[in-house]
Amino acid sequence: xxxxxxxxxxxxxxxxxxxxxxxxxxxxxxxxxxxxxxxxxxxxxxxxxxxxxxxxxxxxxxxxxxxxxxxxxxxxxxxxxxxxxxxxxxxxxxxxxxxxxxxxxxxxxxxxxxxxxxxxxxxxxxxxxxxxxxxxxxxxxxxxxxxxxxxxxxxxxxxxxxxxxxxxxxxxxxxxxxxxxxxxxxxxxxxxxxxxxxxxxxxxxxxxxxxxxxxxxxxxxxxxxxxxxxxxxxxxxxxxxxxxxxxxxxxxxxxxxxxxxxxxxxxxxxxxxxxxxxxxxxxxxxxxxxxxxxxx
Ligand code: HBI
Ligand code: FE
Numbered sequence: 001x002x003x004x005x006x007x008x009x010x011x012x013x014x015x016x017x018x019x020x021x022x023x024x025x026x027x028x029x030x031x032x033x034x035x036x037x038x039x040x041x042x043x044x045x046x047x048x049x050x051x052x053x054x055x056x057x058x059x060x061x062x063x064x065x066x067x068x069x070x071x072x073x074x075x076x077x078x079x080x081x082x083x084x085x086x087x088x089x090x091x092x093x094x095x096x097x098x099x100x101x102x103x104x105x106x107x108x109x110x111x112x113x114x115x116x117x118x119x120x121x122x123x124x125x126x127x128x129x130x131x132x133x134x135x136x137x138x139x140x141x142x143x144x145x146x147x148x149x150x151x152x153x154x155x156x157x158x159x160x161x162x163x164x165x166x167x168x169x170x171x172x173x174x175x176x177x178x179x180x181x182x183x184x185x186x187x188x189x190x191x192x193x194x195x196x197x198x199x200x201x202x203x204x205x206x207x208x209x210x211x212x213x214x215x216x217x218x219x220x221x222x223x224x225x226x227x228x229x230x231x232x233x234x235x236x237x238x239x240x241x242x243x244x245x246x247x248x249x250x251x252x253x254x255x256x257x258x259x260x261x262x263x264x265x266x267x268x269x270x271x272x273x274x275x276x277x278x279x280x281x282x283x284x285x286x287x288x289x290x291x292x293x294x295x296x
Contacts, residue, residue: 012091016082016105018064025107026061032113032122032188033059039193045173045180047137047232048187051130062107063125072129076138080129085118089152096145101132114190117219127184128168136232137182140239144168147243156247159213166212167235172196172204172228174270179204179228195222203259204228206266209238210246215256224259228268 037059040049055071057063069079081095083102095102103124108116116123131137144164151160169185179197186192196202203225205211212227229235256262 011095012083012087012102013081014084014105016065018062018066021062021107024110028107028110028113029062029122030059031110033057033126035190036126036188036193039190040181040187042177043181043193043197044187045175045182047134048130048182051133052126054133055130057126057130062121065103068125068129072132075133076135078132078138078141080125089148089157093145093148093152096141097149098145099138099142101129101141103129123184123188127188131182131184134232136236140232140236141168143236143239147239151243151247154244154247156243156251159247159250160243162215162217163209163212163239165217166215166225166227167207167229170196170217170223170226171207171235172226172268173232174228174230174268179268179270182229182232183226192222196226202226203261203265204268205261206268207235207238208266210250210253211256211265213246213250214253216258218258225261228270 054075055063055068057068065080065082072078072080076099078099078101080103081100082105085104087095087102092102101124104119104121106120107122108120132141144160148157148160151157168183170183171181173180173182181187181193181196186196202223205225205227207227207229215225217223261267
């Protein structure tokens, strides 16, 4: 664990020190915000866009956690706490279980606009926090924290981490208007928010808890497979049962590679993207993150 300074409390929380952000840092936020706002109309799910609006997360600069926490607390009883970077799993889950969302404070540099290995404040706040305004998703995140502490005790953390990855970070949702994004890893990425809906390469499979728990993931490039839920209610219900017997069942079966699809898999067959604008040619053949961004 890097970057944990002496100022961190035992639960790893620090102060955001909002007044200390520089004009350049606010300018990077504005750049990222304006780009995503344009891309996410017609691509992000309604619940996310509503949350973003209600929180007043906007282009004018890096938001103050105190202001966001007040609105969140009133709406779904969540709060944001500042952390110095990735925190240990147990700390992370414990915060979620107490309806505290850990957000980093630093913002990426202008030359790293589209790709970072570690979360920054744009990913954490712009990507994650708006959905915490949705009552069902808010409960799902808390349940995830509680489940994380339990999974850790049972030695099945990896399987639960896959669930987080393929839902909270990279999930897609089917709506009457077509496929939409709710995963924060996508919402905070310019190029992946276009790729995940419109590119012919990735598989889009109907969400299945056991299938997700068996699927490895890559953190260093676009996803090969996305899982599609019907609603946050469905997600919450699917993850309500006791996972202990499911972990045992799944542990006895082989894992899936990120790009692997087998006969039993159910592909999502709905309309993938309602934006006519999309054309594979627009982005060229199988580009990496960096190059995709260059052409947007
Ligand atoms: N810490 N700040 C932060 N943000 C995360 O998303 C995070 C973390 N620590 C652990 C962790 N995620 C993961 O291991 C879990 O998603 C499984
Ligand atoms: Fe994240």
